[in-house]
Amino acid sequence: MAENRKNRRGLGIVLIIVLIVALVAAFIGYQAFMAPSIATDAEYFYVKTDEPYESVIKRIEDEGVVKNFTYFSYVAKAMDLQSAGIKPGRYKLSKDLTNRRLIGNLRGGYQDAVKFRFQNIRLKEDFAGLLGKSFEADSLAFLNLLNDEALAKSYGFTKDNFFSMFIPNTYEIYWNTQPKEIIDRFGKEYEKFWTAERKAKAEALNLTTQEVSTLASIVKGEALHVDEMPKIAGLYLNRLKKGMLLQADPTVIFANNDFTIRRVLNRHLAIDNPYNTYRYKGLPPGPIMMPSIASIDAVLNFNQHNYIYMCAKDDFSGYHLFAETVAEHLVNARKFQRALDARNIKK
Incomplete structure (x- = not known):
């Protein structure tokens, strides 16, 4: 009898230890995968085109993007982030973002588009500067395109009047979009803007x-x-x-x-x-x-x-x-x- 009680007591202690271990594991798992993870006040995290995996991970640690880098590393390994690769882009950070969601965004390239709005632009240099501040490519890359006579001609403009192709408005464009693709987007918007009605009025003039x-x-x-x-x-x-x-x-x-x-x-x-x-x-x-x-x-x-x-x-x-x-x-x-x-x- 006494031995049975002793065995039951021992079994109870083992069960309690197992339960405690399970609770600790669940807590760590929750903190690692499901709990809000973002520590920085930065609104976005940027990943450059062709930036090495190690560089991105190091910046996440050095810039204090996440609360617990050990948890982040564990989830990244569990989700096989290195093999999947990190896509370049502009990623929205919010205080309720979890490691799992952040890593999923980096894996899948689920970035936030730039809401690019412009008006009252005087010179090509000013516009190139604004583009360079808003997107991954620098202002010189954009200025070279704005001064490219062959490119202007391909859209039906001259180098002098090419500036008129850019209709001031708000455009949603991904941060890492290549400069030529951005220019092409404006060209398409220009064609949409010049409706048959507007063209008829221009012709009448x-x-x-x-x-x-x-x-x-x-x-x-x-x-x-x-x-x-x-x-x-x-x-x-x-x-x-x-x-x-x-x-x-x-x-x-x-x-x-x-x-x-x-x-x-x-x-x-x-x-x-x-x-x-x-x-x-x-x-x-x-x-x-x-x-x-x-x-x-x-x-x-x-x-x-x-x-x-x-x-x-x-x-x-x-x-x-x-x-x-x-x-x-x-x-x-x-x-x-x-x-x-x-x-x-x-x-």
């Missing part, structure tokens, strides 16, 4: 889609207010129809490559540059900035009127006074010049 964009860039350069864009567009279309010089100050500023100019002077007008519309008739070779959708549609849906002159209002509201005759325009221009003098704006 006797302008190509590229020429509409070039004029739209001038309208955007002149207008501080979207509601005034169709009126300004109508003025420049009137000038084009009459064969007059456009005489658009933003083109002079672009030609001088000095965007600090607030008051266009005779010395600025003297520059011999095809973008100087005070010297060269018609539209310049390409856009003077990236046109917005609003400015493109303002050209296509311009206000019909007889104005051929305009001058900024002397209240500095950003709006303009419009005129049909030189005499009316000179009155408006003198008001604005006096306002500039009063504020000591000399250049």
Whole structure:
């Protein structure tokens, strides 16, 4: 009897030990596989194209991405991460992310796309810089493509007007997408943007889609207010129809490559540059900035009127006074010049 009790007691102790071991194993398994694992405050973890497996794993440890690197390593081994390989990309990190989910994302390449939004871009260099900050490739790779005449021609553009292919909007693109593929994406979006209706309106103006964009860039350069864009567009279309010089100050500023100019002077007008519309008739070779959708549609849906002159209002509201005759325009221009003098704006 006593021996039976002793055996039962021994068996009970063994069962308790087994239960404790099982609970500890379950706890460790839960912590390793199922518990939230992310320690860093970084929003994303980036894996470069062709980055070695060892480099990625070391960065996960060195950058403190996970709370317990030993657990992470165990799960990575259990999920055979090294054999499967880590896909390049931009991976979203959140505090509820587990090792199992993180490793699954790295294995499968389940990355978050970049929501790439751009507008008010003045120069190709600015756009290339923004692309370089947003995607894996550097800005020089993008700038070389933007200046590639053969590439521009393949999309139906020249090197000068290629900039008009990029329609300001929000695009979802994967971080490690190759630069040429990104450019191609913009080309497809450009084709979608130029619907049959928009193309018909451009044709009615006797302008190509590229020429509409070039004029739209001038309208955007002149207008501080979207509601005034169709009126300004109508003025420049009137000038084009009459064969007059456009005489658009933003083109002079672009030609001088000095965007600090607030008051266009005779010395600025003297520059011999095809973008100087005070010297060269018609539209310049390409856009003077990236046109917005609003400015493109303002050209296509311009206000019909007889104005051929305009001058900024002397209240500095950003709006303009419009005129049909030189005499009316000179009155408006003198008001604005006096306002500039009063504020000591000399250049």
